[in-house]
Amino acid sequence: xxxxxxxxxxxxxxxxxxxxxxxxxxxxxxxxxxxxxxxxxxxxxxxxxxxxxxxxxxxxxxxxxxxxxxxxxxxxxxxxxxxxxxxxxxxxxxxxxxxxxxxxxxxxxxxxxxxxxxxxxxxxxxxxxxxxxxxxxxxxxxxxxxxxxxxxxxxxxxxxxxxxxxxxxxxxxxxxxxxxxxxxxxxxxxxxxxxxxxxxxxxxxxxxxxxxxxxxxxxxxxxxxxxxxxxxxxxxxxxxxxxxxxxxxxxxxxxxxxxxxxxxxxxxxxxxxxxxxxxxxxxxxxxxxxxxxxxxxxxxxxxxxxxxxxxxxxxxxxxxxxxxxxxxxxxxxxxxxxxxxxxxxxxxxxxxxxxxxxxxxxxxxxxxxxxxxxxxxxxxxxxxxxxxxxxxxxxxxxxxxx
Amino acid sequence: xxxxxxxxxxxxxxxxxxxxxxxxxxxxxxxxxxxxxxxxxxxxxxxxxxxxxxxxxxxxxxxxxxxxxxxxxxxxxxxxxxxxxxxxxxxxxxxxxxxxxxxxxxxxxxxxxxxxxxxxxxxxxxxxxxxxxxxxxxxxxxxxxxxxxxxxxxxxxxxxxxxxxxxxxxxxxxxxxxxxxxxxx
Numbered sequence: 001x002x003x004x005x006x007x008x009x010x011x012x013x014x015x016x017x018x019x020x021x022x023x024x025x026x027x028x029x030x031x032x033x034x035x036x037x038x039x040x041x042x043x044x045x046x047x048x049x050x051x052x053x054x055x056x057x058x059x060x061x062x063x064x065x066x067x068x069x070x071x072x073x074x075x076x077x078x079x080x081x082x083x084x085x086x087x088x089x090x091x092x093x094x095x096x097x098x099x100x101x102x103x104x105x106x107x108x109x110x111x112x113x114x115x116x117x118x119x120x121x122x123x124x125x126x127x128x129x130x131x132x133x134x135x136x137x138x139x140x141x142x143x144x145x146x147x148x149x150x151x152x153x154x155x156x157x158x159x160x161x162x163x164x165x166x167x168x169x170x171x172x173x174x175x176x177x178x179x180x181x182x183x184x185x186x187x188x189x190x191x192x193x194x195x196x197x198x199x200x201x202x203x204x205x206x207x208x209x210x211x212x213x214x215x216x217x218x219x220x221x222x223x224x225x226x227x228x229x230x231x232x233x234x235x236x237x238x239x240x241x242x243x244x245x246x247x248x249x250x251x252x253x254x255x256x257x258x259x260x261x262x263x264x265x266x267x268x269x270x271x272x273x274x275x276x277x278x279x280x281x282x283x284x285x286x287x288x289x290x291x292x293x294x295x296x297x298x299x300x301x302x303x304x305x306x307x308x309x310x311x312x313x314x315x316x317x318x319x320x321x322x323x324x325x326x327x328x329x330x331x332x333x334x335x336x337x338x339x340x341x342x343x344x345x346x347x348x349x350x351x352x353x354x355x356x357x358x359x360x361x362x363x364x365x366x367x368x369x370x371x372x373x374x375x376x377x378x379x380x381x382x383x384x385x386x387x388x389x390x391x392x393x394x395x396x397x398x399x400x401x402x
Numbered sequence: 403x404x405x406x407x408x409x410x411x412x413x414x415x416x417x418x419x420x421x422x423x424x425x426x427x428x429x430x431x432x433x434x435x436x437x438x439x440x441x442x443x444x445x446x447x448x449x450x451x452x453x454x455x456x457x458x459x460x461x462x463x464x465x466x467x468x469x470x471x472x473x474x475x476x477x478x479x480x481x482x483x484x485x486x487x488x489x490x491x492x493x494x495x496x497x498x499x500x501x502x503x504x505x506x507x508x509x510x511x512x513x514x515x516x517x518x519x520x521x522x523x524x525x526x527x528x529x530x531x532x533x534x535x536x537x538x539x540x541x542x543x544x545x546x547x548x549x550x551x552x553x554x555x556x557x558x559x560x561x562x563x564x565x566x567x568x569x570x571x572x573x574x575x576x577x578x579x580x581x582x583x584x585x586x587x
Contacts, residue, residue: 006568009575014482015552028469039470044575046474047582048547049481050432050525051532052439057431061448065426068459069419135443208445249449269460 004034008041060205064253072268073306075321078390079313083378087394090377093316094367094396100281101237102364104226109175115167118160119182119221123228125154126218129194133211142204144197151198157191165350177360178224180353185290186216192257212250216290219283236279241401244270244309244318246282247289251307261298268308274401275309275318285320285395288361291354292322292391299334300324301387317394326389334389338382358393365395406473415462422459429473430455433480440484440548441491450483485550524582531581539574546571 010016011024028034078084110116132147133139139147164183169176190213196202197210222233248270256265276282289307296305305324313319326334336342337351359371362380375381380393406429413421430451437447454476457464465475532540545551545559546567553567560567 006572009571010553010568012478013546013571014485014550015546035469039474040579041575042470042474042478044579045481045547046471046477047528047578048532048543048575049436049477051529052432052435052548054431054525055435055438057434057448057451061434061451062423062426062430065430065452065455066419066423068456069417069422135441135445135447140444208448211445245453249452252452269456 004037005041008034008037009044011038012041012045058204060203060208060253067253067266070266073266073308073323075268075308075310075323077385078321078323078383078388079310081383081385083381083383084314084392086376087319087378088314091314091317091379091394093399095399097277097396097398098281098365098367099239099277100223100284101278103174103177103181103284103360104223104280105175105178106227107225108227109173110179111175112167115164115179118163119179119225120228121154122157122160122182123218123221125150125157126214126221127229130211130214130218133207133214135211137207139207140204144200144202144207147207148197148200151194156198157187157194161187161191169353177357181224181287181357182217182221184294184350184353185220185287185357186213188259188294189213189257189290190217192262206255209250209254216250216283216286219279220287223280223283233280236283238279239277240279241274241398242276242279242282244273244275244311247275247286247307247309251289256293256297256305258294258297261303263297263300263303263305265293266304266306268306270309271311271318273311274398275395277398284361284364288358288393289320289322291358292320292393295334295337295351295354296322296324296326296389296391299326299330299389301326301330311397314394316397318397319392319394321390321392323388323390325387326384327387331384331389334382362393406471406476408467408472411462411465411467411472414458422455426455429476433476436477436480437484440481440488440550446487446491447484450480450487453483454480481547488550528578528582531578534581535574535577539570539577542567542570543574 007016007020007024011021016024024034028038107116107119110119128150129147131137132150137147138145161183164179167179169179190210193202193206193210193213196206218232219236222229222236226233248267251265252267254265256263276285293305293307297303302325305322308321308323310319310321311317333348334351337348338355340352358380359374362374363369363371366374366379368374382389382391384390406425410421410425414425433454434447434451437450438444441447441450457479458476465472532543535543541560542556542562545556546553551559553564556562556567557564562570
């Protein structure tokens with residue numbers, strides 16, 4: 001009996017060796033006494049759980065949690081579209097997949113010294129910002145004073161993005177692409193939330209969002225400029241699986257902003273499992289997701305857009321899909337950006353850069369220099385079904401990863 | 403313990419979104435407090451809560467109502483997921499900050515006076531019962547349950563035999579149970 005009790009305690013604590021766990025599970029299926037002992041152990045540890053110091057949970061967490069009950073958006077029509085059928089027919093798995101780190105330049109490749117200084121200064125400010133928005137910071141408990149002092153000690157990130165864009169980057173050189181990736185992927189949203197905090201209009205949920213954005217932005221910058229912080233980059237380059245759950249966690253129910261527009265993200269039920277093998281690869285994947293979001297969010301008819309990560313829909317790859325209800329005019333504007341036709345709408349040069357950044361990444365990720373071929377294979381692209389516009393990109397899956 | 407009856411699980415299993423909201427309102431606080439105690443990081447603890455609720459909604463059959471209380475299962479699953487994260491964080495050493503440093507941080511997570519006053523008698527009783535456990539039993543339970551150390555690690559850490567570690571866990575747990583049953587008499 002004593003041994004049975006010990007087994008039940010160890011099983012509940014998760015310290016029973018695997019083989020013994022299996023035997024114990026078999027035992028509780030047929031032995032009522034073993035079942036009772038296990039139930040008692042569960043109750044005992046539940047009691048122990050309640051000795052934890054009581055803490056308040058923010059209201060916005062409830063919103064995110066109950067969102068799980070909303071019906072899944074039906075992607076079947078999109079997944080049955082001719083574009084995705086083409087992708088299925090043309091996509092072939094990789095044995096030697098790209099794991100990020102391409103598209104990185106040295107800071108010395110930047111000829112403009114003002115721009116270079118801005119990048120270094122932004123990076124340093126973000127490094128100082130990260131601990132002030134982490135989960136054990138004062139801001140996480142609603143005391144923003146320290147965080148606001150830090151944010152107000154330098155120019156707003158919004159100004160910084162505009163200053164970068166004012167340099168008239170054309171995006172042809174790898175160095176320009178790195179600057180644009182740093183300025184246009186996660187930075188606009190980060191700038192939006194940090195401005196809100198500076199202006200004293202923020203909630204704890206905003207501080208949380210800023211934490212994820214800050215963390216992402218730092219990784220995107222390190223993967224864009226290889227000598228910006230080589231010490232931390234060594235960590236980013238280590239082999240380490242990154243699960244789709246990381247993306248679900250930060251995007252689920254999030255507010256997203258891109259310059260003057262902001263909207264709400266709705267997520268699907270992302271698959272469980274790894275998506276990238278190194279931080280530098282994750283940073284690239286992440287930047288692509290931000291680019292898709294930045295293209296869609298300002299054009300969404302109701303301010304909302306949908307994110308989904310799918311695996312096995314197209315064998316051998318993961319598929320990132322974003323979609324939004326969109327007016328015909330906004331769709332035309334988006335299509336003109338992507339197809340480089342006469343641009344419909346003003347001030348859309350930045351959107352062209354966003355699409356360029358995705359294309360660059362597809363070239364690296366699929367190890368194919370031919371953009372034309374990648375587009376024909378529907379490796380990435382856009383389409384419209386009824387009033388919904390879809391943007392997607394495929395990324396080679398990690399073989400044999402669960 | 404906040405009252406969460408198994409009946410709510412049947413409703414959730416049937417896809418009743420209001421039951422899901424009721425469960426959150428009645429029990430997420432206790433789950434979050436536990437996760438935060440283990441992780442010391444509000445965002446990570448929120449992620450755990452989100453993950454557990456998402457898992458429950460997608461796979462309600464993971465709980466078997468004939469095998470115990472729903473509330474106990476929820477707390478233990480929250481503990482296990484929090485410990486998984488804690489261990490993985492320790493492995494990564496992302497922060498370069500020791501657990502001791504974390505433990506010494508000022509406490510930003512205390513509930514306000516009003517909420518503190520409404521904590522159930524049972525919870526405050528449990529907390530004082532835990533505090534009153536002999537130091538050696540409390541320490542072993544803390545390391546095992548809240549820090550996720552296995553018996554061998556505890557034995558090395560405290561320089562005890564494996565048998566002593568196990569018996570202290572067992573005795574500590576039994577004392578807590580007795581203390582709770584005295585309260586209910």
